[in-house]
Amino acid sequence: MQTRLKNRKEQIVEVAMDLLQTHGFENFSYLDIANQLSITKASIHHHFAKKEDLGVALCRAIHDWHRQEFGKILTSNKSAPEKLDIYINGMLRFACGKNKICPLSSLQVDVASLPEAMRIELKALDEHELEFIAQVLAQGKQESDFNFVGEANHQAILVVIALKGALQYSRVHGDYIFEQTMAQINQLLVNK
Amino acid sequence: MQTRLKNRKEQIVEVAMDLLQTHGFENFSYLDIANQLSITKASIHHHFAKKEDLGVALCRAIHDWHRQEFGKILTSNKSAPEKLDIYINGMLRFACGKNKICPLSSLQVDVASLPEAMRIELKALDEHELEFIAQVLAQGKQESDFNFVGEANHQAILVVIALKGALQYSRVHGDYIFEQTMAQINQLLVNK
DNA sequence: GTCTATAGCTAGATAGAC
DNA sequence: GTCTATCTAGCTATAGAC
Numbered sequence: 001m002q003t004r005l006k007n008r009k010e011q012i013v014e015v016a017m018d019l020l021q022t023h024g025f026e027n028f029s030y031l032d033i034a035n036q037l038s039i040t041k042a043s044i045h046h047h048f049a050k051k052e053d054l055g056v057a058l059c060r061a062i063h064d065w066h067r068q069e070f071g072k073i074l075t076s077n078k079s080a081p082e083k084l085d086i087y088i089n090g091m092l093r094f095a096c097g098k099n100k101i102c103p104l105s106s107l108q109v110d111v112a113s114l115p116e117a118m119r120i121e122l123k124a125l126d127e128h129e130l131e132f133i134a135q136v137l138a139q140g141k142q143e144s145d146f147n148f149v150g151e152a153n154h155q156a157i158l159v160v161i162a163l164k165g166a167l168q169y170s171r172v173h174g175d176y177i178f179e180q181t182m183a184q185i186n187q188l189l190v191n192k
Numbered sequence: 193m194q195t196r197l198k199n200r201k202e203q204i205v206e207v208a209m210d211l212l213q214t215h216g217f218e219n220f221s222y223l224d225i226a227n228q229l230s231i232t233k234a235s236i237h238h239h240f241a242k243k244e245d246l247g248v249a250l251c252r253a254i255h256d257w258h259r260q261e262f263g264k265i266l267t268s269n270k271s272a273p274e275k276l277d278i279y280i281n282g283m284l285r286f287a288c289g290k291n292k293i294c295p296l297s298s299l300q301v302d303v304a305s306l307p308e309a310m311r312i313e314l315k316a317l318d319e320h321e322l323e324f325i326a327q328v329l330a331q332g333k334q335e336s337d338f339n340f341v342g343e344a345n346h347q348a349i350l351v352v353i354a355l356k357g358a359l360q361y362s363r364v365h366g367d368y369i370f371e372q373t374m375a376q377i378n379q380l381l382v383n384k
Numbered sequence: 385g386t387c388t389a390t391a392g393c394t395a396g397a398t399a400g401a402c
Numbered sequence: 403g404t405c406t407a408t409c410t411a412g413c414t415a416t417a418g419a420c
Contacts, residue, residue: 008385022304026219029413043386045415099304108360109293109301112214123364149379157369158376161357162350168300169353172315177349184350187341188380200403221395235404237397 009047011037013061016054021100025055026113052115059121062103065095066125070132080140084189087133088163088182096167104129105164130156140189147191159185201239203229205253208246213292217247218305244307251313254295257287258317262324272332276381279325280355280374288359296321297356322348332381339383351377 006014015036019028030041030051048054069091073083096102107114107122114122134156140146148155166181198206207228211220222233222243240246261283265275288294299306299314306314326348332338340347358373 024216024218024301024305026216027302027305030415031413039385040387041414042388042416046385049415051414101301105360106301108364109216109298110219111364112291113216113219119364126361126364150376154372154376157358157361157372158354161361161369161373162354165353165357166349168297169318169349172300172303172311172318177353180346180349181353184342184346191383222397223394231403232405233396234398234406238403241397243396 008037008039008043012044012047012054013057016058017061017103018100020058020103020106021096024106025058025110025118052117055115055118056121058103059107059118059125062125063121063128066128066132070128074132074135080136080143080145083136083139084133087136092163092167099171101167101171102164105168130160133160137189146189148189149191155189159189200229200231200235204236204239204246205249208250209253209295210292212250212295212298213288216298217250217302217310244309247307247310248313250295251299251310251317254317255313255320258320258324262320266324266327272328272335272337275328276325276332279328284355284359291363293359293363294356297360322352325352329381338381340381341383347381351381 012033015033016028019032023032030044033044034041044054048057069087073086076083078086092102104122104125107118108126111119111122130153134153137146137148137155137159138152141148141152162181162185166178169177169181204225207225208220211224215224222236225236226233236246240249261279265278268275270278284294296314296317299310300318303311303314322345326345329338329340329347329351330344333340333344354373354377358370361369361373
């Protein structure tokens with residue numbers, strides 16, 4: 001646990017992220033966070049006066065994480081299949097351990113109840129991610145590692161949606177769903 | 193509105209289903225339903241003593257709907273592409289109008305907070321749906337309307353996950369996501 | 385920065401009259 | 403079958419002491 005090296009504010013965001021991925025934003029309380037950190041609700045309010053503020057902080061944390069990881073992957077000299085693998089097995093599966101889903105999927109489903117500020121962040125984060133995958137797929141097609149039909153940004157939508165959906169299904173039905181979806185995606189990207 | 197022809201219990205389930213698809217099970221209250229039907233919370237409790245009972249009723253309603261529609265489609269003499277089209281445009285898009293997602297997707301995301309009885313129902317409903325799509329895909333392959341690689345039940349997972357995920361994304365990003373995902377799925381099923 | 389205490393609200397749920 | 407009234411518990415949020 002590197003938790004002890006982080007300041008309180010970062011610890012709160014870390015615990016909140018976990019709760020977002022397991023229970024959803026409208027479905028965890030300041031008390032849940034307080035209990036895990038052995039402090040009181042009032043202390044959380046000191047750092048994030050309103051829950052909406054915490055929600056925006058969660059979005060910013062995802063944003064920073066995307067910027068860092070996507071940048072690192074895109075500027076590397078790896079092949080497109082390798083880049084996709086880092087995204088899937090290094091990012092998605094690392095962030096979404098047992099019984100967790102992608103935090104963006106979690107926010108999407110609660111979108112009707114979310115404050116406006118969070119909805120705007122969510123949309124931008126999704127678009128950012130889709131654009132990243134589209135770039136990787138385009139590289140793969142250009143270098144003949146991938147051989148899918150149609151535009152890279154159309155294919156990117158299918159790939160991202162399938163990966164996120166597979167995480168949702170896996171929580172209910174077991175990990176084999178993710179494995180099989182991955183295999184299908186590989187097959188359709190290589191197309192032979 | 194055929195609402196007036198239904199009894200109160202059915203009306204409650206109908207309103208609850210809409211709220212499930214827009215806000216999620218843990219995110220609507222008996223008061224929300226009561227207001228829409230112009231009755232009181234206590235009246236809802238008369239029909240469904242606990243919210244868990246209402247949740248199970250929602251699962252049963254989805255089950256009945258599946259049984260009826262899947263049976264009608266499977267026993268028809270239509271081609272596999274036609275059957276898939278009825279499922280997508282007749283069922284999914286009918287049930288999931290503007291700003292609604294599939295009720296099963298909604299339950300999946302809240303699964304950590306759901307009562308055990310609902311979790312069991314949810315899993316069975318998902319499996320039922322996957323098996324139905326697998327049957328349609330298998331028919332399509334046998335009749336050479338579809339030409340995907342691999343097992344029908346593996347491909348079914350990808351198709352269902354992509355459709356449900358596209359509905360989630362469409363609510364945040366607009367209907368074009370669903371259109372493009374549909375087009376990609378068609379292409380990968382026909383595979384040429 | 386963390387605490388106790390509490391306000392104000394809404395949730396699910398129950399009792400009992402009509 | 404629907405109502406009013408009420409209970410308990412949980413939530414977000416604030417005030418003020420340390």
